[in-house]
Amino acid sequence: xxxxxxxxxxxxxxxxxxxxxxxxxxxxxxxxxxxxxxxxxxxxxxxxxxxxxxxxxxxxxxxxxxxxxxxxxxxxxxxxxxxxxxxxxxxxxxxxxxxxxxxxxxxxxxxxxxxxxxxxxxxxxxxxxxxxxxxxxxxxxxxxxxxxxxxxxxxxxxxxxxxxxxxxxxxxxxxxxxxxxxxxxxxxxxxxxxxxxxxxxxxxxxxxxxxxxxxxxxxxxxxxxxxxxxxxxxxxxxxxxxxxxxxxxxxxxxxxxxxxxxxxxxxxxxxxxxxxxxxxxxxxxxxxxxxxxxxxxxxxxxxxxxxxxxxxxxxxxxxxxxxxxxxxxxxxxxxxxxxxxxxxxxxxxxxxxxxxxxxxxxxxxxxxxxxxxxxxxxxxxxxxxxxxxxxxxxxx
Numbered sequence: 001x002x003x004x005x006x007x008x009x010x011x012x013x014x015x016x017x018x019x020x021x022x023x024x025x026x027x028x029x030x031x032x033x034x035x036x037x038x039x040x041x042x043x044x045x046x047x048x049x050x051x052x053x054x055x056x057x058x059x060x061x062x063x064x065x066x067x068x069x070x071x072x073x074x075x076x077x078x079x080x081x082x083x084x085x086x087x088x089x090x091x092x093x094x095x096x097x098x099x100x101x102x103x104x105x106x107x108x109x110x111x112x113x114x115x116x117x118x119x120x121x122x123x124x125x126x127x128x129x130x131x132x133x134x135x136x137x138x139x140x141x142x143x144x145x146x147x148x149x150x151x152x153x154x155x156x157x158x159x160x161x162x163x164x165x166x167x168x169x170x171x172x173x174x175x176x177x178x179x180x181x182x183x184x185x186x187x188x189x190x191x192x193x194x195x196x197x198x199x200x201x202x203x204x205x206x207x208x209x210x211x212x213x214x215x216x217x218x219x220x221x222x223x224x225x226x227x228x229x230x231x232x233x234x235x236x237x238x239x240x241x242x243x244x245x246x247x248x249x250x251x252x253x254x255x256x257x258x259x260x261x262x263x264x265x266x267x268x269x270x271x272x273x274x275x276x277x278x279x280x281x282x283x284x285x286x287x288x289x290x291x292x293x294x295x296x297x298x299x300x301x302x303x304x305x306x307x308x309x310x311x312x313x314x315x316x317x318x319x320x321x322x323x324x325x326x327x328x329x330x331x332x333x334x335x336x337x338x339x340x341x342x343x344x345x346x347x348x349x350x351x352x353x354x355x356x357x358x359x360x361x362x363x364x365x366x367x368x369x370x371x372x373x374x375x376x377x378x379x380x381x382x383x384x385x386x387x388x389x390x391x392x393x394x395x396x
Contacts, residue, residue, distance in 0.1 A: 004033055053074075078344075159182065216235050
């Protein structure tokens with residue numbers, strides 16, 4: 001009896017003992033074997049244990065229209081650092097923008113404007129922007145893209161809400177200094193500023209819902225995917241934890257995370273993996289994973305930046321992979337949560353302590369060859385001083 005003549009359940013059981021290389025070689029035996037091995041059910045168990053394959057921890061396939069076989073191959077490229085590097089855009093002025101890739105559209109802040117570029121598979125350079133979002137009188141510090149809106153915060157202390165469908169914009173005023181962080185989900189907007197306040201807004205109204213004084217500079221905010229709470233991260237210049245969880249309805253502090261933060265160990269970025277798992281990073285050079293169902297006084301895992309550099313950006317694929325961006329020469333590191341050491345390090349060619357990059361995974365599918373299943377977004381954030389200088393200023 002030939003291998004292809006075996007019942008499907010027997011074949012699945014046999015193939016479950018093979019690794020991805022052996023499966024790839026087996027698919028070259030015949031057309032019948034090729035079509036069977038190409039089925040997602042053959043690769044799903046393997047893909048769940050790999051990086052950035054679009055399989056969530058509970059087994060949900062985020063990109064069912066892309067073959068798992070191809071995504072497993074690309075996962076190996078992520079681990080080995082195999083990629084193509086192209087210069088998509090150049091400009092003469094020394095601008096350090098915030099970048100975000102959403103589907104096939106790249107949003108890029110340049111001074112007081114945000115420009116949207118359409119990415120094409122065969123085009124290695126960006127053409128003219130398809131849309132320009134304006135409204136700030138000073139530089140854009142941070143923006144967030146949702147399905148229907150683009151919401152930006154600037155150094156002028158203003159928030160500008162752009163409707164991506166009607167192309168109308170609304171300005172929200174309230175902060176007195178530059179807005180360092182902003183997040184939005186399901187019509188809720190949370191912003192944080194150097195004026196030591198966090199403000200809660202609604203897309204349905206031009207007026208702010210609440211002002212929360214934190215008595216410390218706010219560097220990061222994140223809304224829980226369950227929309228029941230949000231987290232703020234401060235500069236840690238006071239005698240309290242920089243991480244606080246707030247109830248969305250009552251707008252009161254539910255609890256503080258951690259108890260051993262040293263003075264000046266501000267939290268610069270954070271992201272929710274699930275409604276119960278939170279990743280944070282900052283000046284103390286550590287990535288920490290918090291489980292909100294357990295004791296808030298202790299994190300469950302941590303990873304240390306090898307060069308003792310402040311971590312400005314962090315993102316995850318929702319499974320095993322973490323990406324972090326540091327202020328030291330624009331280094332981007334890829335981490336496997338099951339290991340303590342860094343998996344890959346990507347160094348920016350231009351030496352600059354101001355530029356930091358992180359890879360964010362798009363909510364939409366990627367149709368571009370070479371990144372199927374998990375197109376990354378790239379984010380670069382401008383700071384007025386290097387990591388060491390900012391850390392010193394936080395202590396002053």
